[in-house]
Amino acid sequence: MSTKTYVVGVGMTKFEKPGRRADWDYPAMAKESGELALADAGISYARVEQAYVGYVYGESTSGQRAVYELGLTGIPVVNVNNNCSTGSTALFLAAQAVRSGTVDCALALGFEKMQPGSLGSTYDDREQPMLRHILALAELYEVAMPPAPWMFGAAGREHMDTYGTTPEQFARIGEKNHRHSVDNPYAQFQDAYTLQEILDAKVIYEPLTKLQCSPTSDGSGAAIIASEAFVDRHGLAGQAVEIVGQSMVTDMRSSFEDNSAISLVGGKMTRAAADTVYERSGLEPSDVDVIELHDCFSTNELITYEALRLCPEGEGGKLVDAGDTTYGGRWVVNPSGGLISKGHPLGATGLAQCAELTWQLRGAADGRQVPGARVALQHNIGLGGAVVVTAYRPADR
Template sequence: MVDRVQVAGVGMVPFATPRRSESYDVMAQGAITAALTDAGVGMPHIQQAYAGYVYGDSTCGQNAVYGVGMTGIPVINVNNNCSTGSTALFLARQAVASGAADCVLAVGFEQMQRGALGSHWDDRPSPFARFDRVLDETLGPEDGVPMAPRYFGGAGQAYADRYGMDPAVFAEIAVKARRHAANNPYAVFRDPVTVDEVLGSPHIYGPLSRLQCCPPTCGAAAAVIVSEEYAREHGLRTDVAIAAQAMTTDKPASFDGDLLRLVGYDMTAAAARQVYEAAGVGPEDIGVVELHDCFTTNELLSYEALGLTPEGTAEKFIRDGQNTYGGAVVTNPSGGLLSKGHPLGATGLAQCAELTWQLRGDAGARQVDGASVALQHNIGLGGAAVVTLYEKVA
C-alpha cells in the first residue's frame, strides 16, 4: 500500500448539447491530452486506464485511448450509470493505493442523445425493476412520465411534505447554479435566471420544472492518478491528494417505500461517514463541494445526506446563503450538473477536475477563498454512490 495517492493532472473539454457535440472519441482524446499535459507526462507513463461511459458499445474506452497512444496497457471499460466517472476514478485510485500501478489514467466521456433518459435493452430484465416497483407502489403507476424526474421529483415532494417546506425553495438552487456557472467556460448554461423564470418554465413532475432538471449533455474529462513516490521521482505535482474515498451500494432499506432512500440518500450518507472517518475530518471542515445535482431536489437532499446541514434544515441553509460564496460551504462552484451539464460518464471526473483546480487556487473567478479540503459526491441509480475527499498538500 502507498502512503498517499496524488492527482497529478486533470483535464476536460467544454460540455455541449447533443446538437453541438463532437463525437465521444474526439472529446475523450481532448480531455486525456489536457490531463496528460497538466500532469507533465505522456501516454508511455500510463500503466493502466479506466474509461467510463454509459451509452456506447463495448471497448469505446479503447477507441478513445488509442487516439492518444497505443501503448498496450490494460484499458478497462466502466459503466455505473451516473456515477460512472467517479467509479473510474475509484478504480484508478485503488490501483495506485494497492501498489498495483504507479501512474493511472481515469477518463469519462458521453455522447448523449436528445430527450429523456431511457432503456436501450427492453428484451431482458431491467436493473430498475425493483426500483420501479417501489415507485409505483408509493406514487401509483403513471404512464408517459420520464423515469428520472419521476424518481427525483417524487423524492423532493416527499421531503417537502415531511418538513413542511415550500417546494419553491428548490428553484433557488437552480438560480444559484446559473450564477456559479457564469464564471465557468466549460459550462453549457451560463445565462442567469430568476426564481420566477425557473418556476415558470414548463412543469415536468412534482415540484420540478424544466430549469430544475439537468440537460442531456456531451463531454469528457480525465485525471492522472499517481503515487506520491512516483510523483517525486518524476518531478510531478504533489499539491492535491485524495485523502479518502468510499463507494456504497443499496441495502434493503432502499426499498422500504421511503423515496429519499430509493434515490440514494442512505448510500450517500454511508459513503460520507466512511470518508469522514477515514480522513479524520467532519463536514464542518469542508469549504467546497461538487455534489450530484441532477435535479434541484437531489442537491437539497444531498446537503443533508452529506452532513452539510442537519436533517430537516436544508430550507434555512439555502435561504441563509450557506450553500454559496460567503456561506458555510460553496456547493457546485462549477455550476453543477444543472448548469455545467451532465454527460453521464464524464461527470465524476469533471467534478474531480473542478475540485483539483479549486485546491490549487487555479479556479479563476470561481475560486473559493482558502479552499484546503474539498468533497466530491457522485451518485447513480441502480445504484452506486461515490464520495471522495481531496486535500491541499503543503
C-alpha cells in the same frame, strides 16, 4: 501495502448540447480531455500503467477505442459503466490501483455521446436494471414519465410532506447553480435566471421545473492518478491534490425496506459513503470549503446536503434560505454550475467534478474561485445504484 494517492493532472472538454458539434465523436472527446490531463501533469501517455474508461451509452470496448487516441502502449484498459456515477467509479478504480501499490500512475477517463431528450433504455428484450426501484416507488407515488424526474421529484415531495420544505427552496438551488455557471467556460449553459424565472419555467414533475433539471450532454473528463513516489520522482508536489478519503457504496436493504423515495434515490447510500470518508480522512463537514455534488435535480441537491451531514435531517431548506451553500456562506456547493447548468454527460460527470475541485484547491478556478479553499468534497450517484464520495486537499508542500 497502501500508498498516498494524488490527482496530478486533470482535463475536460466544454460540455455541449447533444449533436451541437456534428463531427464530434467520442474518440475526439477523449483525446481532448486526455491530452489536457496529461499536459497538466506534464507527462506522456507512456507513463500511464492502467486506464479506467467510463461511458454509459456505447458499444463494448469503446474505452479502448477512446484511449487509443492517446497512444498504443498495451496497458490494461478497463471499461466502466455505472450509470450516472460512471466517471467517479473510474476514478475510484484508478485510485484503488494506485493506493494498493499495483501501479504508480493510472488514468481515469469518462465520456458520453448522448441522444437529445430524456434518458431512455437501449435494450427492451430484458429486465431493466432499475425496474425494482421503479416498482418500489410506484407503491408510494403514481408513476409518471420520464422516470428520472419522477423519481427525484417524488423524493422532493416526500421531503416537503415530512419536513415542510417549499418549492421555492428547491428553486433557489436551481437559481444558485445557473448563477454559478456564468463564470464557467466549460459549462453547457452560462445563463443566470431570477428565482421567479426558475419557478415559472415549464413544470416537468412538481416541484421540479425545467430549470431545476440537468440536461443531456456530450463531453469528456479525465484525471491522472499517481502515487507519492511518482509525485516525488516527477516533481509534482506543487500541483498535486491528495485523495484523503474515498468510499463507494451500492444499494442496501434500506433502499427498499424504508418505504421512502429518499432512500430509493440514494439518500442512505450517500450517508454511508460520506460517513466512511469522514472517518478515513479525519475530516468533519465543518472542515470542508467547497463541494461538487450530484444535482441531477434540485431536489437531490437538497437531500444530499443532509446525507453529507451539512445539516440535520430535514433542515436542508434552512441552509438554502441562509445562503450557506453559495459564495459568502459556510460552503460553496457546485461552483461549476453543477449538473443542472454545467451539463451531465453521464460517463464524464464524476471526472468533471474532480477537475473542478482540483482547480479550486490549486486556486486556479478563475472567476468562480472559492477564496481560501483547502478541503473539497465530491459526491456522484447513479441509480440502480452506486454512490462515490471523495475528499481532497492539497498535497503537503
